[in-house]
Amino acid sequence: MNISDITFTYTLDKVQKNKSTGMIDEVIFTYSGTAEDQTVSIANNKQWLMASDPASSEFIEIDKVTKENVIAWLDASISEVITFDIEEARVTGIVPWLDENDPKQPSKQDLTNFKHSSRKQQMQENIRLTIEKKLKDKLNVNEKIEHIF
């Protein structure tokens, strides 16, 4: 299953604005993905939104802000690819139970294909794999389900 096979939706659970500036700067949301009658959600995610410049032509007065506006801001915000030096994530020490030249040694790990990701990509990957798991478990005849009297 590809990411493109999944339909993702945002549910705004809570939207907060700054008391002094009046700008929306925090959103608590649920991010859901649906494919092949399976829906997976990650709830209670908090995303902080940047303050806007009131002088900008794209600035929207708070009273005119719609849910679609917030979702668009939210989508843009969680789509930002966050980067850092991936070598900082590498373990440089020698794992004692492996030979020093073992390619499994973390010092020899090939991180050249590592892709810096956005939070959105991370959640989408989680949802994709979980849907795949659910679809696979549907075929499990031994799965236990609650009996309702």
Added chain:
Amino acid sequence: MATQRNFEIKNGLSVAGIERIASNGDITGNHLGTFGGTTVTRAAGTNNTQLASTAYVDVAITNLIDSSPGALNTLNELAAAINDDASFSTTITNSIATKLPLAGGTMSGNLAIGKEDPNITLTDSSTSRTLAMFVDNNNSVVRASGPLLLQVGSQSAITIDASRNITLAGTLASGAITSTGQVQGNSFRTHVGTDAGSQLCLFADASGHCFIAGHTLQFNVGPNNSRTTKFAINASGNSTFSGTVTATGVTVGNSNLGSNSSHFANLTINNNGYIGSANASTALQITTTGNAVFAGDISLAGNISLTGGGTIEAPSSSGSENLLLNAAGGIHLRIDSNGNSGDDQLFKVMKHTSALLFSVQENGYAEVASNLEVGGHLDCSGTAGRMSARVQDMFHIGSEPNGATTTRYGNSSSRTYTDGGSSGYQGYVWANENWFPQCYIPYSPNQVYRLSASIYQLTGSTATSGASSRHYLGVAGYDENFNFLSVDGIGTYQYILASNATVNTGNFLEVDVTLKGWQGSGQANGNKMDQGTVYIRPLWLANYQSAGGTAVLTGFTIMPAGTVADNDSNAGTNY
């Protein structure tokens, strides 16, 4: 007066029919004897064609004989004197050729002088130095006025100097040497039979070392007819003293006694004997079973080797003995690198039951069998440092004690501790930096983990400086070999605690989330790690892309929150 005329005979003269004078003037015929005329006696030495008178001839003969002795005044006598040898000159020349000239020469035969007190003396005319060989009474003498050298080739074999010292350049083979002075040399050798047999050699090498060598050596004391052996070294190198050995030190081999284990066999102490000092005669007892019992302390400048599998014990019936290590410069328990692997390079602390309590490998890997109680910090500040355990109760940082600038949590930069006092924050100040502590929290996909964090924004808030001071906070996943996990190249859930979080200056960010399971293996909603994650590692991108913001990580806690079922609302969802 008669006039003198020349009388000329032409065509000869014949008398009585016999030619007397030929036409050419020659007197012919043998009839001079009958010539009865006389002639004048010419002066001695006249040498012409004139007739010689008898007187002239007598004078000439007398002058020829001169004063020759009577026995040698005739040619016959002279001939007899030279043994009628017509080749007398050759005979004499040949005879002289066999004689040695006074100016010197080479003799082809022997020179023998047989006389009373014969003497040959060589004198250097320039130095008057002499060498004489003579026989005087019963003595045969070679006498030199200065140093006497006996040379082979051009090199001296024996030199006797003016002080009558003798120097031998080669080996001296002798039946016996008797001297009232010194006998000096680089090597002296005595032997019986062939030279390769038993022998005693006294010699010195070029380095000035002096040696006594022999198949066996015995040092005897006493008169020659009653001497006894006091010290002997046999062919195996064993030494035997018949008396007491007194020395300021005993050296075996090339170093002090005991430094080479193979030399211990050379010192045998029988019958539970002792090694002691003047004041402690029983300082060390060597028992017949091989145990060494020290009466006092043992001080070592070197090592104690347990290569034979031995142990160091402090046996006690009362439990009061301690194994005390005390050194001003610090105690080092070192694992020696001997090329072996495995347990040979382990340093172990074990119970009396041999159960392992604590071990350190040569590569620095340490293992504690039970709990590790830390009264201070458990610091993983080294670049390769990390912290992991099979059972994770809680990981927490924050509430650091007050201190000065320090380097902590694996970040190479120093940071300043700040204490907010009544404001409640305390910790180390971070600017735009990444916090990736060398701490690895065991992660089980069947456990629910609660992650809590708090950040205090010290400066550079969103409210006052626009887009600065954003924070991303979460964890990264690692597999069982500490390789960073990234499914499809995407690292999972680095930012489950905070994403694009902004905090106003002077305020806290407080977040709690839960985490459970692996993506692709658990079907529940919520936050999960990549499949295969067995360690999670805290991650904070502090003041992301900010040039001026500073924040304090005032707390970060990871703790297990039970085994909530996948379909429970608390399983892997955010609080």
